[in-house]
Amino acid sequence: MATNADNSHAVRMEPGRESAYDLPDAAGHFGSYGGMFVPETLMHPLEELRQAYARCQSDPDFQAELDADLRDYVGRPSPIYHAERWSRELGGAQIFLKREDLNHTGAHKVNNTIGQALLARRMGKTRIIAETGAGQHGVASATVAARLGLECVVYMGEVDVARQEANVYRMRLLGAQVVAVKSGSRTLKDALNEAMRDWVTNIDDTFYIIGTVAGPHPYPMMVRDFQTVIGREARAQMLERTGRLPDALVACVGGGSNAIGLFYPFIDDAEVAIYGVEAAGEGLQTGHHAAPLCAGKPGVLHGNRTYLMEDANGQIIETHSISAGLDYPGVGPEHAWLKDSGRARYDSITDDEALRAFHHLTRTEGIIPALESSHALAYAHKLAPTMRKDQSILINLSGRGDKDMHTVASHDGLVL
Amino acid sequence: MSRIATRFEQLKGQGRTALIPFVTAGDPGPETTVPLMHAMVAAGADVIELGVPFSDPMADGPVIQRATERALAKGVRLADVLAMVRAFREQDAQTPVVLMGYLNPIEVMGYAAFSEQAQACGVDGALIVDVPPEEGHELVTTMKAHGLDLVYLLAPTSTQDRIRRIGEVASGFVYYVSVKGVTGAGHLDMADVAEHVAAIKAMIPLPVGVGFGIKDAETAARVAQVADAVIVGSAIVSRIESLAASPEQIPAAIADVLASLRSAIDAA
Numbered sequence: 001m002a003t004n005a006d007n008s009h010a011v012r013m014e015p016g017r018e019s020a021y022d023l024p025d026a027a028g029h030f031g032s033y034g035g036m037f038v039p040e041t042l043m044h045p046l047e048e049l050r051q052a053y054a055r056c057q058s059d060p061d062f063q064a065e066l067d068a069d070l071r072d073y074v075g076r077p078s079p080i081y082h083a084e085r086w087s088r089e090l091g092g093a094q095i096f097l098k099r100e101d102l103n104h105t106g107a108h109k110v111n112n113t114i115g116q117a118l119l120a121r122r123m124g125k126t127r128i129i130a131e132t133g134a135g136q137h138g139v140a141s142a143t144v145a146a147r148l149g150l151e152c153v154v155y156m157g158e159v160d161v162a163r164q165e166a167n168v169y170r171m172r173l174l175g176a177q178v179v180a181v182k183s184g185s186r187t188l189k190d191a192l193n194e195a196m197r198d199w200v201t202n203i204d205d206t207f208y209i210i211g212t213v214a215g216p217h218p219y220p221m222m223v224r225d226f227q228t229v230i231g232r233e234a235r236a237q238m239l240e241r242t243g244r245l246p247d248a249l250v251a252c253v254g255g256g257s258n259a260i261g262l263f264y265p266f267i268d269d270a271e272v273a274i275y276g277v278e279a280a281g282e283g284l285q286t287g288h289h290a291a292p293l294c295a296g297k298p299g300v301l302h303g304n305r306t307y308l309m310e311d312a313n314g315q316i317i318e319t320h321s322i323s324a325g326l327d328y329p330g331v332g333p334e335h336a337w338l339k340d341s342g343r344a345r346y347d348s349i350t351d352d353e354a355l356r357a358f359h360h361l362t363r364t365e366g367i368i369p370a371l372e373s374s375h376a377l378a379y380a381h382k383l384a385p386t387m388r389k390d391q392s393i394l395i396n397l398s399g400r401g402d403k404d405m406h407t408v409a410s411h412d413g414l415v416l
Numbered sequence: 417m418s419r420i421a422t423r424f425e426q427l428k429g430q431g432r433t434a435l436i437p438f439v440t441a442g443d444p445g446p447e448t449t450v451p452l453m454h455a456m457v458a459a460g461a462d463v464i465e466l467g468v469p470f471s472d473p474m475a476d477g478p479v480i481q482r483a484t485e486r487a488l489a490k491g492v493r494l495a496d497v498l499a500m501v502r503a504f505r506e507q508d509a510q511t512p513v514v515l516m517g518y519l520n521p522i523e524v525m526g527y528a529a530f531s532e533q534a535q536a537c538g539v540d541g542a543l544i545v546d547v548p549p550e551e552g553h554e555l556v557t558t559m560k561a562h563g564l565d566l567v568y569l570l571a572p573t574s575t576q577d578r579i580r581r582i583g584e585v586a587s588g589f590v591y592y593v594s595v596k597g598v599t600g601a602g603h604l605d606m607a608d609v610a611e612h613v614a615a616i617k618a619m620i621p622l623p624v625g626v627g628f629g630i631k632d633a634e635t636a637a638r639v640a641q642v643a644d645a646v647i648v649g650s651a652i653v654s655r656i657e658s659l660a661a662s663p664e665q666i667p668a669a670i671a672d673v674l675a676s677l678r679s680a681i682d683a684a
Contacts, residue, residue, distance in 0.1 A: 040571045184472065314522070
């Protein structure tokens with residue numbers, strides 16, 4: 001794995017590779033997006049966090065500790081896998097999967113929680129809080145808290161607690177306290193509000209591990225940086241395997257952390273097309289979806305300006321997706337910028353299309369994907385046949401589908 | 417001089433501390449708010465803070481969250497809140513009204529449209545909880561051009577640098593958040609409050625209000641000894657909640673709460 005400890009101002013690329021892309025600015029803006037839209041009480045703690053993070057970025061000991069944990073605890077590097085049977089069947093581009101599903105805890109989320117927990121320990125914080133929707137980030141946070149001996153409280157909407165029982169039990173096994181949030185729509189956005197309220201109340205000893213590339217600066221930048229290990233590895237692996245860069249990248253986008261982690265090291269590679277896939281739920285035209293980039297408008301929520309699902313009066317509206325991990329009314333501000341700049345293209349996939357892709361990968365390649373990642377797979381399923389056989393698509397298989405057994409079974413009319 | 421500045425000048429002349437009640441507009445229903453505002457003025461309110469309902473009130477504790485949910489369930493939106501202020505102004509041209517809320521509804525209405533309508537309806541200022549000075553330049557410029565005051569929060573975590581920076585953009589008064597936490601949180605440490613208020617007054621030439629965590633007349637009286645204004649929200653909203661099923665009783669009940677706060681503050 002590449003390390004470049006001297007490069008304190010930016011994300012680590014391969015040694016000797018400089019990036020022309022330098023967002024966000026010092027105040028956390030990606031063009032007109034991002035920023036720090038928070039109550040005054042949080043402004044100074046966020047500045048302390050920014051400084052502590054900057055020190056860690058330039059600290060070779062921190063980077064060595066992070067790299068060792070990613071290798072020995074998470075199991076990195078994750079492989080890329082050539083889905084030959086599926087590619088042959090589609091008759092177009094060769095499809096490669098970045099296997100984040102093979103990480104400890106079953107998804108990309110742990111790349112970020114490891115980094116933030118190490119930072120929390122360096123800052124002398126003894127208590128971790130996190131928000132979670134499907135429970136994957138909550139499990140990944142509870143996991144690292146257990147390992148470092150930190151107290152952990154996870155906020156989860158009451159609705160999600162009921163539909164993700166297994167993950168709630170996992171978090172409790174790991175020693176975390178799971179708080180069911182009863183306010184608002186009782187889902188992920190409300191869990192985030194509640195975690196912010198906890199943080200504002202317990203700033204002195206508490207570190208808030210945000211699970212995606214949203215929230216106030218420096219979170220969108222910091223979470224991105226911790227997730228770019230995905231794209232750094234994948235870029236080198238594709239060059240080694242195929243002798244060239246992939247022609248297209250595809251990743252699902254809820255908040256967008258797995259996507260930005262894959263995309264970021266390729267932003268300067270103009271020949272690589274970038275596709276982010278949002279959840280169209282029951283269809284964009286029904287209004288029951290979670291696709292702010294495709295069907296929302298810019299606004300301010302949870303500390304940053306970005307595309308949102310909102311009504312004509314600026315109230316945030318409830319979202320729908322079969323995949324709890326994509327069920328969020330906002331999206332990371334860097335994706336908003338990548339959309340407006342035209343560098344990345346954002347499209348959407350319905351619940352039904354994602355389910356078909358879930359079954360298809362399972363039966364064709366023997367890999368059971370997460371429902372979130374199934375949105376990316378479904379998009380690639382449409383894209384590959386439009387491309388030549390000597391071209392390639394790299395999909396971020398961001399998580400495994402074990403957690404989704406009950407959802408898929410109940411959709412098929414079964415009770416497990 | 418703005419209505420807010422005029423009011424604080426008068427109070428200073430009388431040697432009195434301002435009492436600023438907060439209520440969520442449209443809680444428990446839109447018809448309650450205007451009569452309630454008049455009743456609060458009659459019971460001794462010097463400035464009224466009116467909460468604008470927002471779906472994601474991340475700085476508010478459970479009491480004000482529930483008030484927000486009640487108002488939203490009745491369909492109360494920013495435009496309705498402005499209309500309530502206009503109705504209030506038909507009978508009260510003196511009492512300043514400050515809106516307190518979050519940015520997104522204003523962002524969607526548009527800064528210019530919001531500022532024009534707020535001015536036309538008789539709003540005097542706004543405290544937008546999730547807009548620190550760093551993000552507020554355009555909003556501040558637009559609101560000030562329409563004669564609206566920008567009230568800012570200061571917190572126990574605000575550094576000297578931040579206090580100075582906020583002093584450069586704030587007008588009307590500043591609002592010291594007396595506890596680390598959300599609205600309605602914890603109990604406040606009076607020595608700490610006194611020290612912070614003194615530090616703020618040394619750097620900002622505006623009246624300093626203190627709020628978050630003032631639950632009763634006794635605490636209000638103690639805060640009145642160090643602050644220019646005592647801001648009470650959750651304690652009032654909680655009483656409104658207890659009467660949500662019989663809203664016709666709310667104005668008189670809240671007038672009683674304010675009268676006891678008023679006499680405690682004036683005796684301090």
